[in-house]
Amino acid sequence: MTYIVTLTADQMADNEDDWPISERFTKGLPTGLDTSDTGTRLVFLVCDNRARSANGHEEFAEHGRFIRWMGTVQRFNTVGPVDRSITIEPMRRCPKPVPLDGPDGILASLPSAHRAHVERALSGSAGHCGMTTWQALREVLLRRHPELAPYIDWLLAHLNPVVFDVGDAADRAWQEQRDAAQSLTRVTDFPHSALSAWGRPASRDEPYLAGLIPDPVENSLIDHDVRAGLGGETPLFDDWRQRSDVRCDIHVLEDSTGRRLEVVNVNATRVESRLGTDMIYYHHPTHSFVLVQYKRLEPRNKEYRVNKQLLDQIDRLEQVSKLSSQPAGSNEWRLSQDACFLKFAYWRNGTGSSTELTRGMYIPLSYARVLLEDKCTLGPRGGRIFSYERANRYLVGSEFAELVKLGRVGTVGTSVEQLRDFGLQRAHEGYSVMLGYETSDETPRERAVRVRTRSAKNRPKVNSYSPPAPQQPDSDAPGS
Known part of the structure; x- marks a missing residue:
């Protein structure tokens, strides 16, 4: 799975001072969300600034939704008999916010079926999309924002460490x-x-x-x-x-x-x-x-x-x-x-x-x-x-x-x-x-x-x- 975590502008601002130091964020998942340990296990943290920020942060002055951070699912946590959460670690801030909405946004460049899957993942506080949608999303991200390539490569290297042969x-x-x-x-x-x-x-x-x-x-x-x-x-x-x-x-x-x-x-x-x-x-x-x-x-x-x-x-x-x-x-x-x-x-x-x-x-x-x-x-x-x-x-x-x-x-x-x-x-x-x-x-x-x-x-x-x-x-x- 490729996960999408959506935060309000105020929630994002409350955490962004800590993330560069801790490189870690734990997020509760909606009940019933599939947590199969499959797919990329990449996480995109999205700032939803469609509602006005109560704190009036200048960096969130633009309206719309933006990918602000990326990370990897380090582990899945069982909170209770049903509830689960994910620990995102390590995390890296995108070199600049990546817009999702509007004519220049990522969603506009996605095929309709994949756009619907991403919108579904964005509809709550946390969601995910499958491998084919991730591949389409990655193609658009790297075409529109090639500066993200080293971030994605670095995170995927953490998720897929080299398999060593002890006989070599x-x-x-x-x-x-x-x-x-x-x-x-x-x-x-x-x-x-x-x-x-x-x-x-x-x-x-x-x-x-x-x-x-x-x-x-x-x-x-x-x-x-x-x-x-x-x-x-x-x-x-x-x-x-x-x-x-x-x-x-x-x-x-x-x-x-x-x-x-x-x-x-x-x-x-x-x-x-x-x-x-x-x-x-x-x-x-x-x-x-x-x-x-x-x-x-x-x-x-x-x-x-x-x-x-x-x-x-x-x-x-x-x-x-x-x-x-x-x-x-x-x-x-x-x-x-x-x-x-x-x-x-x-x-x-x-x-x-x-x-x-x-x-x-x-x-x-x-x-x-x-x-x-x-x-x-x-x-x-x-x-x-x-x-x-x-x-x-x-x-x-x-x-x-x-x-x-x-x-x-x-x-x-x-x-x-x-x-x-x-x-x-x-x-x-x-x-x-x-x-x-x-x-x-x-x-x-x-x-x-x-x-x-x-x-x-x-x-x-x-x-x-x-x-x-x-x-x-x-x-x-x-x-x-």
Whole structure:
């Protein structure tokens, strides 16, 4: 189904301040409305301004009905024995209102049968139309308003995430990197939707971010954000994109308070020779980083059989602790010296949510060492096995994210230069690296208050963009 939600001008105005931040709206459905999980599951939010606005909002001065926002049905909710609602998430505002009525409106260009279906969907507070009507509506929308194409493509990518084949090396690598990207948005409280609209890159060897479908933004908002200081800073890792020994892609998330996350996705080997994925998160105000190395559980039994490769990798990761200094103040105290974790996760063939984390066990290295000496991991043939049943004191994703958000784990006194050297080293060793570099002017107390504040209304506006690639040197330029 393709849904149409109709609001009065006053209802639209009451919500529009919140939607750019929350990206979410829950709407009750009329009793008896079909909620089959079929079709596009796109949502068009229409402002009905045929009646005069009581508040006299200038932006709704024109009469008629206008498509103002678009979104996707994230889930269907059961309110009671009969009543249902839909949660629309994410949402994006159209670059300009799309008129439905009048000689220049969308309805006038639709064939009569499809126009009747759309009018029926518009007749109440919420309705829907079928696939053939959606196809006719889409054709007219893109012909009359081609600027909507990237919005529709971005939303459909959320609704139809890529089906990964766990038997394919490239798909396995992209699965892990996508989970690492989503982990970075969780530990930094940036929108999950910013890094999840995706299609397979042209080459199997390219990083996950090479296939990122850009978040559509209004040109006027981009111009305003650049003037306000958002989007004007050169990425710290920009020079990596000019190196011949690695492939590097960068995406930046930045909010209106100046807090900034530079997401850097880099590899240096062909996918068939990769050793797995590392997620590295660096918090610049505290000069601290955390590393998560991905390990794949066998999907049927959810087990990982320890081998020499894992033992060697643990040895190398334990050297990371030598980069850390002793805490010199209360804000540098950590729960332990562990800055590296293993995430034992499992994936099955099929389509999963593009924004949810893959289930798995987060195990600190010191705990991994204990498990390797404990009889609980001893297999029937003398080998060692990690599994949910054998390692019952692991962290889940939400617990791990909370520790990182609050600065309870990670290195102490690690420089940016050490981070850069370490990130390149891991890529050259054969890992796909998803690195997040966060900067902000927050004090430790302000950071803790933000993390513990759950209300979406207090969140600042976020700008999401891929910086332009650096100019390659001109070989014909003088002195080259």
